[in-house]
Amino acid sequence: MKFVDILQQWSRPLRDKGVMGLNERNISYINRYNSRHLYPRVDDKLKTKLLAERYRINTPELLGVIRSHGEIKRLAEVQPAQGGFAIKPSKGSGGKGILVIQQHDGERYQKASGEWIDRSRVERHLSNLISGLYSLGGSPDVAIIERLINFDPAYSDFTFEGVPDIRVIVFKGYPVMAMMRLSTKSSDGKANLHQGAIGVGLDLASGKATRAVQHDRPVMEHPDTGQALSELIIPDWQHLLTLAASCYDMAGLGYLGADLVLDKDYGPQLLELNARPGLAIQLANGCGLKPRLALVESLDEETPDRPDAADRVAWAQKQFSTPEVAFELPVATV
Amino acid sequence: MKPEQIHAKRPKSLLKWIIVFLLVAGTAYTLYRHYIHGIAWWPDTRQELWDVEARVEFDATGGPVHVKLALPASQPGFILQSEHTASPGYGLGFDEGRQRYADWTLRNGQGSQLLYYRAQFRVDPQRRIPQLGEPPEIRPVVWSTPLKTAAAQLLASAYQVSSDPFSFARALAQRLQNPDNQNARLLLSELSPVEAMLRLLNQADFHAREVHGLRLEDGRRRQPVQSLVQVFSGNEWRLFDPSSSQPSATTSGSDAKVPLLLWEQLGGPVLEVVGGKNSSVTFSMLKTSEPATASSNTRMASDALLSLSIHSLPIAEQSVFKTLLLLPLGALIVVALRVLVGLKTSGTFMPVLIALAFLQMSILTGLITFLLVVGAGLLLRQTLANLNLLLVARVSAVIVCVVGLVSLFSVLSFHLDIESGLKMTFFPMIILAWTIERMSILWEEEGPHEVLVQGFGSLMTATLAWAAMDLSVMRYWMFNFLGLQLIVLALILMLGSYTGYRLSELRRFAPLRNND
Ligand SMILES: Nc1ncnc2c1ncn2[C@@H]1O[C@H](COP(=O)(O)OP(=O)(O)O)[C@@H](O)[C@H]1O
Numbered sequence: 001m002k003f004v005d006i007l008q009q010w011s012r013p014l015r016d017k018g019v020m021g022l023n024e025r026n027i028s029y030i031n032r033y034n035s036r037h038l039y040p041r042v043d044d045k046l047k048t049k050l051l052a053e054r055y056r057i058n059t060p061e062l063l064g065v066i067r068s069h070g071e072i073k074r075l076a077e078v079q080p081a082q083g084g085f086a087i088k089p090s091k092g093s094g095g096k097g098i099l100v101i102q103q104h105d106g107e108r109y110q111k112a113s114g115e116w117i118d119r120s121r122v123e124r125h126l127s128n129l130i131s132g133l134y135s136l137g138g139s140p141d142v143a144i145i146e147r148l149i150n151f152d153p154a155y156s157d158f159t160f161e162g163v164p165d166i167r168v169i170v171f172k173g174y175p176v177m178a179m180m181r182l183s184t185k186s187s188d189g190k191a192n193l194h195q196g197a198i199g200v201g202l203d204l205a206s207g208k209a210t211r212a213v214q215h216d217r218p219v220m221e222h223p224d225t226g227q228a229l230s231e232l233i234i235p236d237w238q239h240l241l242t243l244a245a246s247c248y249d250m251a252g253l254g255y256l257g258a259d260l261v262l263d264k265d266y267g268p269q270l271l272e273l274n275a276r277p278g279l280a281i282q283l284a285n286g287c288g289l290k291p292r293l294a295l296v297e298s299l300d301e302e303t304p305d306r307p308d309a310a311d312r313v314a315w316a317q318k319q320f321s322t323p324e325v326a327f328e329l330p331v332a333t334v
Numbered sequence: 335m336k337p338e339q340i341h342a343k344r345p346k347s348l349l350k351w352i353i354v355f356l357l358v359a360g361t362a363y364t365l366y367r368h369y370i371h372g373i374a375w376w377p378d379t380r381q382e383l384w385d386v387e388a389r390v391e392f393d394a395t396g397g398p399v400h401v402k403l404a405l406p407a408s409q410p411g412f413i414l415q416s417e418h419t420a421s422p423g424y425g426l427g428f429d430e431g432r433q434r435y436a437d438w439t440l441r442n443g444q445g446s447q448l449l450y451y452r453a454q455f456r457v458d459p460q461r462r463i464p465q466l467g468e469p470p471e472i473r474p475v476v477w478s479t480p481l482k483t484a485a486a487q488l489l490a491s492a493y494q495v496s497s498d499p500f501s502f503a504r505a506l507a508q509r510l511q512n513p514d515n516q517n518a519r520l521l522l523s524e525l526s527p528v529e530a531m532l533r534l535l536n537q538a539d540f541h542a543r544e545v546h547g548l549r550l551e552d553g554r555r556r557q558p559v560q561s562l563v564q565v566f567s568g569n570e571w572r573l574f575d576p577s578s579s580q581p582s583a584t585t586s587g588s589d590a591k592v593p594l595l596l597w598e599q600l601g602g603p604v605l606e607v608v609g610g611k612n613s614s615v616t617f618s619m620l621k622t623s624e625p626a627t628a629s630s631n632t633r634m635a636s637d638a639l640l641s642l643s644i645h646s647l648p649i650a651e652q653s654v655f656k657t658l659l660l661l662p663l664g665a666l667i668v669v670a671l672r673v674l675v676g677l678k679t680s681g682t683f684m685p686v687l688i689a690l691a692f693l694q695m696s697i698l699t700g701l702i703t704f705l706l707v708v709g710a711g712l713l714l715r716q717t718l719a720n721l722n723l724l725l726v727a728r729v730s731a732v733i734v735c736v737v738g739l740v741s742l743f744s745v746l747s748f749h750l751d752i753e754s755g756l757k758m759t760f761f762p763m764i765i766l767a768w769t770i771e772r773m774s775i776l777w778e779e780e781g782p783h784e785v786l787v788q789g790f791g792s793l794m795t796a797t798l799a800w801a802a803m804d805l806s807v808m809r810y811w812m813f814n815f816l817g818l819q820l821i822v823l824a825l826i827l828m829l830g831s832y833t834g835y836r837l838s839e840l841r842r843f844a845p846l847r848n849n850d
């Protein structure tokens with residue numbers, strides 16, 4: 001019975017803190033609150049984008065769609081005369097098949113890494129994308145051409161190459177937890193946590209960093225730039241949370257992960273939605289999701305008339321603020 | 335406005351009732367099988383039964399048809415318990431002489447014909463049946479000059495290590511089976527193994543003759559009849575198979591690893607067909623074990639539940655079910671490992687299919703060949719990746735490569751004398767191809783570490799599923815107590831609603847445990 005004791009000893013503190021596991025997420029939240037027929041709205045980025053435009057939710061401007069091999073030549077009409085753009089597979093995931101172009105002269109294109117490539121390379125990329133190289137199960141796909149997101153250079157020390165994004169878990173329209181994902185050298189410029197990106201927990205009340213993890217273990221500073229992560233503060237925070245909360249009205253999914261980015265000129269923008277958001281956000285914030293979800297669930301009976309996104313954000317910011325800052329403790333010991 | 339509240343509460347209690355119902359029904363039927371049908375809780379090796387089915391096929395040429403099939407009788411080691419035939423439209427007679435025959439006759443036969451004969455034998459470890467049939471005459475033996483010395487040396491070496499006719503015959507059979515024995519190779523270059531053994535025995539003044547029999551291996555289908563050597567010693571006889579590649583299988587009765595059953599004892603044809611062409615007879619066999627009290631008659635009772643059960647199907651179909659009924663067990667293990675442990679596998683049920691293949695070979699050869707095929711497949715797939723193909727075409731190309739690889743390994747292992755390599759064809763090729771495709775994509779996208787993690791998880795799951803399905807007790811239970819299938823289903827449903835942590839998450843979320 002030793003083994004059972006150890007299991008008890010390990011799982012009780014997690015349960016006490018309300019940490020949610022995958023089984024519970026799948027059964028009690030995704031199965032219960034996310035209807036299957038709404039999945040295409042978030043699994044297909046083009047659908048999400050068109051829907052967002054209808055609901056007046058800010059997203060990087062859609063410059064055009066390339067649907068077939070015959071349309072690849074239309075890239076010249078679609079691409080902006082000046083400045084950058086991004087090519088994305090509509091049904092891609094995990095950063096696959098995304099080509100970010102910083103600038104171009106019509107013949108040569110500069111990638112985010114600074115490397116210059118020929119137009120033929122871009123056209124081949126489009127052809128692969130349309131054939132389904134990057135989509136789930138290899139089904140044919142369409143290419144989305146959207147405006148380049150310009151990340152505020154003031155924050156460039158927090159990330160390596162890629163544009164960092166902010167993940168907000170929205171439950172029944174209430175933002176319940178948030179983190180920022182910073183790409184690193186080991187994550188290859190991608191903001192995917194399992195590839196080695198950093199997850200920074202964010203206080204819902206202030207938008208300040210609370211703690212950070214890489215590979216599920218705490219870190220203090222960005223490994224490539226040396227920037228202390230505790231100094232991270234998201235500007236325009238309230239506005240960003242409201243944008244995330246209004247995604248619920250648009251997608252209809254009760255349990256939702258909204259990925260947003262901060263544009264230097266246009267402010268918070270919706271990048272994509274996720275019907276099965278991961279659980280690493282709990283590690284980045286150092287606390288469990290369940291107490292917050294339970295609080296929102298209990299709320300439902302009390303307020304039958306639906307508050308709007310701004311009201312929901314105000315409520316959530318009051319309930320879910322993180323007063324203590326975990327960064328201070330370890331920093332003091334160094 | 336949102337449908338979410340509607341199905342929030344109800345499924346939980348409905349699920350609970352379904353689980354309770356499945357558990358009650360499963361337990362009840364299991365108890366019913368035990369107390370009413372008298373199926374023992376534990377496989378009782380002393381009351382083993384062999385069901386053997388002969389399937390006669392031929393094309394009738396349009397006139398009168400006469401089919402004569404040799405039939406087995408009780409013999410030392412096996413007692414004939416019951417026999418049935420299925421031959422719609424045919425007249426049937428039995429010819430009970432020194433050798434038993436079934437005679438099927440038909441006035442006017444047309445087209446392809448199918449006749450069945452099915453016998454059930456009880457294994458009798460005491461060999462209580464006395465000998466039957468007289469020992470044959472000893473024929474004078476003349477060897478050609480080159481064979482003479484080889485035969486003499488074989489006889490001398492076998493004589494050295496034996497004490498009676500049976501041990502002498504076993505020693506001879508072992509030498510004839512041994513591919514490294516030069517003398518035996520020389521004899522077999524001119525004679526069949528059975529003929530060579532007969533001559534050797536006759537030269538040493540032992541009574542022996544050629545007969546026809548079956549190697550009894552559980553669950554085998556479409557097996558041919560084999561030539562065997564029947565050796566006499568006073569009142570007793572035993573069967574030997576000098577051509578077998580498994581050296582331990584040389585005696586009849588339950589003490590041998592693969593028992594031999596005597597089917598035809600005059601050395602004549604097993605099947606004669608007049609009025610038909612393309613005739614063939616093949617055999618299926620199935621081992622069951624039941625208490626002596628449950629005779630075949632009670633099994634055939636006109637019980638509605640029983641006559642609907644799997645046990646009333648023809649043997650060939652039953653042996654398919656023997657494997658099929660193990661699948662739920664494999665599925666249960668996959669679910670348990672996923673939900674309770676959080677093991678990552680490549681493809682959810684791929685490990686069960688791999689485990690099924692492992693059942694056909696030994697686990698070690700299974701694991702080694704799996705790693706070989708997948709490893710080589712990954713290298714080949716790498717070359718294909720450069721050709722920039724569409725997914726369907728690429729996977730199809732991988733399938734062709736996998737089939738080629740498996741053939742190559744089979745041929746290689748045959749020539750290296752690794753017999754189990756030939757069983758590689760049991761691997762599900764399409765699944766292997768998909769595994770290779772998925773692994774190589776994983777390699778490109780997430781790196782070799784993730785491939786190792788998922789590969790290890792898959793093999794771990796496959797091995798555990800194999801271990802559960804390979805237990806002879808499990809096989810016995812799952813086949814004889816169909817109520818257990820309902821209990822397995824209930825367990826799967828229970829696991830499907832488990833909301834606790836996975837074992838892997840206890841480690842993953844460990845940092846959340848210690849702070850404050
Ligand atoms: N318009 C854009 N401008 C600049 N970078 C972008 C743009 N769109 C996406 N990216 C980069 O690609 C990453 C993945 O984009 P996302 O839309 O989340 O796709 P995925 O579903 O593959 O994760 C983002 O985190 C960002 O770094």
Ligand SMILES: [Mg+2]
Binds near residue numbers: 094
């Ligand atoms: Mg993303």
